[in-house]
Structure formats: C-alpha cells, structure tokens
C-alpha cells in the first residue's frame with residue numbers, strides 16, 4: 001500500500017485532493033498513524049490542531 005499523507009494537515013489521503021483542507025500537496029514520506037475518533041477529547045487532535053475525525057499521519061516530511 002502506498003498511502004500518502006497531506007503535508008498541510010497530515011490527513012491520510014486516498015484521493016487527489018485532501019478532503020479536510022483541500023490541499024493537493026501530499027507526501028509518501030510519513031510516519032506514525034493516528035486514528036482520531038473524538039477530536040474534542042483527543043490530546044493528539046489538540047496537538048495536531050485537527051477537528052475532523054479520521055486517520056492522520058503523526059509526522060510528514
């Protein structure tokens with residue numbers, strides 16, 4: 001699997017445009033995996049400043 005992560009918001013993308021921020025700049029070079037189900041109660045979501053539930057890469061280069 002060659003999933004890509006959005007460079008802007010770290011969303012793991014399977015389309016051509018990021019559904020969260022509408023960016024199309026993706027990276028194959030990412031690490032870590034966070035599934036955020038409840039952004040309001042997630043410390044990871046708070047640290048990454050995301051408010052959409054979904055799958056995120058922890059680090060994107």
Ligand SMILES: [Zn+2]
Pocket residue numbers: 006007008009010011018019020021022023
């Ligand atoms: Zn994005």
